[in-house]
Amino acid sequence: MRPIQMVDTRNQYLKIKNEVDKAVLEVMDSAAYINGPAVKEFASNLAAYLQVKHVIPCANGTDALQIALMALDLKPGDEVITPSFTYIATTEVVALLGLKPVFVEVDKDTFCMDIADLEKKITPNTKVIVPVHLYGQAANMEAIMQIAEKYQLYVVEDNAQAIGCTVTFTNGEKKKTGTIGHIGCTSFYPSKNLGAFGDGGAICTNDDDLAEKMQMIANHGQSRRYYHDVVGCNSRLDSIQAAILNVKLKHLDVYNAARQKVAAYYDQAFSGNKKIITPITAAFTNHVYHQYTLKLNNVDRDGLVAFLADKKIPAMIYYPVPGHRQKMFAHFKTEQQDMPVTDWLTERVISLPIHTEMDEEQLQYITHSVLEFVNQ
Ligand SMILES: *Cc1c(COP(=O)(O)O)cnc(C)c1O
Numbered sequence: 001m002r003p004i005q006m007v008d009t010r011n012q013y014l015k016i017k018n019e020v021d022k023a024v025l026e027v028m029d030s031a032a033y034i035n036g037p038a039v040k041e042f043a044s045n046l047a048a049y050l051q052v053k054h055v056i057p058c059a060n061g062t063d064a065l066q067i068a069l070m071a072l073d074l075k076p077g078d079e080v081i082t083p084s085f086t087y088i089a090t091t092e093v094v095a096l097l098g099l100k101p102v103f104v105e106v107d108k109d110t111f112c113m114d115i116a117d118l119e120k121k122i123t124p125n126t127k128v129i130v131p132v133h134l135y136g137q138a139a140n141m142e143a144i145m146q147i148a149e150k151y152q153l154y155v156v157e158d159n160a161q162a163i164g165c166t167v168t169f170t171n172g173e174k175k176k177t178g179t180i181g182h183i184g185c186t187s188f189y190p191s192k193n194l195g196a197f198g199d200g201g202a203i204c205t206n207d208d209d210l211a212e213k214m215q216m217i218a219n220h221g222q223s224r225r226y227y228h229d230v231v232g233c234n235s236r237l238d239s240i241q242a243a244i245l246n247v248k249l250k251h252l253d254v255y256n257a258a259r260q261k262v263a264a265y266y267d268q269a270f271s272g273n274k275k276i277i278t279p280i281t282a283a284f285t286n287h288v289y290h291q292y293t294l295k296l297n298n299v300d301r302d303g304l305v306a307f308l309a310d311k312k313i314p315a316m317i318y319y320p321v322p323g324h325r326q327k328m329f330a331h332f333k334t335e336q337q338d339m340p341v342t343d344w345l346t347e348r349v350i351s352l353p354i355h356t357e358m359d360e361e362q363l364q365y366i367t368h369s370v371l372e373f374v375n376q
Pocket of ligand 1: 062160161
């Protein structure tokens with residue numbers, strides 16, 4: 001059996017090696033390393049794929065979130081509502097910009113923003129909602145957009161884990177995650193569903209003014225060469241990464257389908273087991289399974305991780321410490337907040353290997369091993 005990894009970027013690369021190598025060599029030959037044609041081509045291809053008006057490539061997903069928030073004319077202390085149950089980047093940029101992160105609970109079945117709690121967390125200082133499409137499944141964007149409209153708030157989607165995921169609205173309309181809020185942010189970190197061979201990120205919007213402003217912020221606040229209108233930063237997607245992403249974007253739907261197939265195998269293998277709760281997909285969306293995350297019911301999780309490690313099966317806890325318990329937010333007194341669902345999930349989740357290169361032999365071995373421990 002081939003060794004099992006959480007992600008297998010190498011074997012994914014080998015399948016498209018000729019195409020990728022050619023694209024990279026072209027950039028090297030052209031010497032257009034910064035903002036070369038490959039970057040513009042990728043931005044335009046991604047905009048077409050997502051069906052969004054503007055795509056602004058940038059250096060990574062964290063920068064994408066930071067630039068998005070910088071574009072919204074917020075003032076110190078303005079409140080940004082985000083889940084506590086997410087990767088730290090989502091909430092860190094809020095505090096970095098002198099804004100106040102306000103944590104909202106997630107739904108215990110979908111792991112995404114809890115709509116009832118969202119409305120409870122809104123105050124006169126609330127300016128932005130940042131839903132996270134966690135593990136590859138969309139948050140309830142229709143409900144979130146309705147609330148945002150009611151309270152006149154911006155919505156910045158953290159789409160780092162769900163590129164390619166589709167939301168179906170009650171009127172039948174379909175939209176890709178990252179194109180529904182005022183701004184969508186994504187990451188091309190190698191292990192993401194659309195991964196580069198290094199860092200990368202992008203910002204999407206249908207708003208012309210926001211697009212112009214974010215483009216400017218990502219480039220030192222420059223309106224024309226050496227004229228800097230606003231304080232910005234330096235955040236660029238490398239031409240080489242853009243060339244690789246241009247090749248991989250063509251395979252994204254196939255990659256996501258391969259992840260869904262792995263998830264279906266796991267679902268079937270674990271179905272009916274009372275100690276394992278398999279992930280649930282909400283009716284308004286599909287799931288592109290950036291992670292396959294189980295909830296354990298009366299199982300010694302550390303014991304399971306160690307048991308699997310012994311069998312050379314990696315497993316991960318995303319995330320062991322939720323935002324409201326992170327030291328970096330201590331001065332916001334977030335630890336005193338009552339977040340029972342988030343705390344409950346934090347103690348029970350476990351993510352199994354899922355990627356585009358898994359075979360049935362590996363899946364059989366993983367599921368048998370998990371069941372062996374759980375049923376002992
Ligand atoms: C990966 C990730 C980010 C950050 O992306 P980087 O490219 O690593 O900066 C932000 N939010 C979520 C939910 C992520 O998974």
